[in-house]
Amino acid sequence: MKAVGIVVEYNPFHNGHFFQAEQARKLTGADVVIAVISGTFLQRGEPAIVSKWYRAQMALTCGVDLVIELPYLYSTQKAELFANGAISLLANMKVDFINFGSESGNINDFKQLHTFMQNHQAAFDQLVKSKMKLGLSYPRATAEAFNQLEPDSSILALTEPNNILGFHYVKSIADLGYNIKATTTLRKQAQYHDKDVTEENIASATSIRQAIANGQLSQIKHVMPKTSYQLIRDYKNAYSLLHTWEHYYHLLQYKILSTPSEQLRLIYECEEGLEYRMIQAGKHSTSFEEWMQQMKTKRYTWTRLQRLATHVLTNTTKAEMKNVLSSSPTYIRLLGMNKKGQAYLNYTKKQRTLPLITKPAKVEGPIASMEERVTNVYLSPLAPEQRTKQIKEEITRPPILIQ
Amino acid sequence: MKAVGIVVEYNPFHNGHFFQAEQARKLTGADVVIAVISGTFLQRGEPAIVSKWYRAQMALTCGVDLVIELPYLYSTQKAELFANGAISLLANMKVDFINFGSESGNINDFKQLHTFMQNHQAAFDQLVKSKMKLGLSYPRATAEAFNQLEPDSSILALTEPNNILGFHYVKSIADLGYNIKATTTLRKQAQYHDKDVTEENIASATSIRQAIANGQLSQIKHVMPKTSYQLIRDYKNAYSLLHTWEHYYHLLQYKILSTPSEQLRLIYECEEGLEYRMIQAGKHSTSFEEWMQQMKTKRYTWTRLQRLATHVLTNTTKAEMKNVLSSSPTYIRLLGMNKKGQAYLNYTKKQRTLPLITKPAKVEGPIASMEERVTNVYLSPLAPEQRTKQIKEEITRPPILIQ
Incomplete structure (x- = not known):
């Protein structure tokens, strides 16, 4: 079978x-x-x-x-x-x-992209890092870093969300050495x-x-x-x-307002003072939508901030995530x-x-x-x-x- | 004035x-x-x-x-x-x-009780401790310890809740050396x-x-x-x-079920494995009343357990309470x-x-x-x-x- x-x-x-x-x-x-x-x-x-x-x-x-x-x-x-x-x-x-x-829709695009990235991984990582330091979000930093590597036009760009996921499936199979054929x-x-x-x-x-x-x-x-x-x-x-998130907002707000900033900081994906931002937004927002609007910055994507909110809600710490991912x-x-x-x-x-x-x-x-x-x-x-x-x-x- | x-x-x-x-x-x-x-x-x-x-x-x-x-x-x-x-x-x-x-209703009762307790404090503390080791709740242990000291019948018993509070007001004034007249x-x-x-x-x-x-x-x-x-x-x-507590139960339940036992243990007044009891009760109770019924033991009074629930709800740790009380x-x-x-x-x-x-x-x-x-x-x-x-x-x- x-x-x-x-x-x-x-x-x-x-x-x-x-x-x-x-x-x-x-x-x-x-x-x-x-x-x-x-x-x-x-x-x-x-x-x-x-x-x-x-x-x-x-x-x-x-x-x-x-x-x-x-x-x-x-x-x-x-x-x-x-x-x-x-x-x-x-x-x-x-x-x-x-x-x-x-x-x-073409698997060769992903194979080609993977080969290209293998040859440029170090330079790419360096570029992403420097762009994030300038305040760019991770997805924008990767997209800009990719462009800067100047791949020829036949290489699939790292921009569309499902192409990015697909690239990572292909990369995972290669990195982890599995005998699985990607389509x-x-x-x-x-x-x-x-x-x-x-x-x-x-x-x-x-x-x-x-x-x-x-x-x-x-x-x-x-x-x-x-x-x-x-x-x-x-x-x-x-x-x-x-x-929907709105069904959880009263819990998220309770969690944020009952947690000292030094404890919030221990939550996975809580970086660079986001704990203070969460508390301020939590005090003033009556809905999750409003809270997210107050959280929004150029630095972080909506998705990234929603994931942070999820980890706060589920009380998932950096230490715990490191442990299970290891x-x-x-x-x-x-x-x-x-x-x-x-x-x-x-x-x-x-x-x-x-x-x-x-x-x-x-x-x-x-x-x-x-x-x-x-x-x-x-x-x-x-x-x-x-x-x-x-x-x-x-x-x-x-x-x-x-x- | x-x-x-x-x-x-x-x-x-x-x-x-x-x-x-x-x-x-x-x-x-x-x-x-x-x-x-x-x-x-x-x-x-x-x-x-x-x-x-x-x-x-x-x-x-x-x-x-x-x-x-x-x-x-x-x-x-x-x-x-x-x-x-x-x-x-x-x-x-x-x-x-x-x-x-x-x-x-008679202030002399409290003065007399205070003098009596001053003379028997060490023995009293020892008795309370040994009775609590036997599984008695704190109020029962103090009441029994008090009886065992055999005060004469003119001494006010440490049993009625407002008499107990009154005794502690009188004791506080004396211990802290304030020039306040108790009535x-x-x-x-x-x-x-x-x-x-x-x-x-x-x-x-x-x-x-x-x-x-x-x-x-x-x-x-x-x-x-x-x-x-x-x-x-x-x-x-x-x-x-x-x-009422029922307005907070969904938050208490969320807090308990989203907190690992080793973190719950850090909460003020969480002693002797009460964290596991809280989690079990939290999984099975649909109301605060039900939760408390499942928490109840001879060892702890209803009031003591409600205070624990309050500290869990407010995320008040032993370390924090020690710090502010110090x-x-x-x-x-x-x-x-x-x-x-x-x-x-x-x-x-x-x-x-x-x-x-x-x-x-x-x-x-x-x-x-x-x-x-x-x-x-x-x-x-x-x-x-x-x-x-x-x-x-x-x-x-x-x-x-x-x-």
Whole structure:
């Protein structure tokens, strides 16, 4: 059996994702599609709008055979660490291929870019560093550094978000020495940040979340698979909310205003006096949106600041992150599978080295502790009875099995 | 001008308090009644039902001439530290007398008890220690230790809560060497813990809070001065709540479940593995009442556990508390006064050594930081706009001045 891995957030699962899973299978001829999916908080530093279970269910009913969880220590990181974590989990699942959506759509672009960067890594790092010292944000610094290296025009530029992620997948596979073949699919949709839901059948996740935030669920019905749309409605009916940062702002504000600056400074990604900025913004802001507007500077991207907010909310310190990142993953959490996924698990049983966890109540260690804590924070906006019920179920429920 | 000091919480101000202020003035012949009032969180480890400003206003319209704040570092402590803090602030206000309500009503009882305890302090301390080792709560250990010392029957027993507080006021004055004359008034009311509001005009604060928690404001109208009753109604109309622990439980639960046990252990009054108990209870409880029921043991009183919960909520560590308690008060915060109180301030201006703070935005240092943090936590349950407004006003508003 051959497997192709995809790295996804499914926030929520839409037609673009359906298309990608289908393409991944076709393009590689794989028997099985394995998705590694962010669990609670996402790469842009946001809570997932519905729980990992609902998103795993969406995937399993829409062309994915097996879903594993990308834990918090990787899911809330910039592209490089995010890619390293996802690729190492997929490698442990013994995938033969990975597939990613990109603005380029041509895998040779990424190979060429990787070779070019290998030859210029030291100069590139130096340039990024000096540009950040001038006050540029990390993404701008990398883009400008890249331009300054003067690659010829055939080299893919490091500017589009999915191209950047794709580059890091290819780089991770090479750096970590895995025998995985990377493939890419042209993204069939509007630009990532496009905010309007189009009349076509594929829309960006950002525009879909915008429509959801505005309470206009019906607007997105045509850009999502039926089951995915129904699962979002089900979640909202069951829990009376779809998670957004605003549901957490009173907790974030409480956390910031109850934490002395010297303790806030210990939080991961809290650099250069951001603790004082957070406190000032916390005193004066009545919503997360307002807080973020007050936090904004040229120096940091919105995403970077949202990730900081996430780490503050989840009480994730530099020391803890350093500790969990210093070792390889110690287990893989299985969220769900269909019969084919199950067959694949049996097929690869002897080759896989990491334990596959089905009930994390039995897992110990720093990564498991972090996951439990972060999940409990994620569940905070639920009503009291639902919250305590989910806190318990989260560590005891078995994976989803689709017939 | 002569002044009498009283130590109060006014949670809320009721007829018993009115009676005490009046008696304090009559009994001592003082010109001025000065109340030192707990600001945010109280000795039983609870949030004040209305803000310090509303409670100061109640006092000033009901016979008190000057109101200063008892800061958090003293207001949430067991009797000894609570009394030490309150007495030292009153001493700095140059009061000639203090007056306290007691179950005894006879000041000689307290003087006699104090002399007796001075002669038996070492033996008493030893007995308390050994009884606590056997698993008794602190109040039970002190009561049993006291009995075991076999005082003759004329010595006041250390059992009734207001007698215990009174003893500590008398002891503080002696220990700290202040020239203050202690007086006491027989408490004209039901036992402190009585939960039923009686038909008479004086009821216990506990029964009043119970009626408030049940939303039965009209039931308590006859046991409170008109202005006090009106101020409670005003607060509820303005902020849509009267603060109870239940308004903070989601924050407490979030705090407990987002804090690793080794960090929880650093919280003041977190002893002997209580951190694990808090986490377990936090996972399973949907309300503060339920959480407390799960926390309860013979070893600790309800009050002791509520104080622990308060310190967790306010993120007050052992190290911080040790630091602020190790020095004398560095300032006194003035909450309000009438003309007579103002005249007294002028009269004692040259004798008073601590700065009298009217706008704490200008105060620095560990006690001021603690106060600001704790107050921000206290304000958390308010609606977003009101919360940020109050956070700002709290450190900028001048004292109340009643004409």
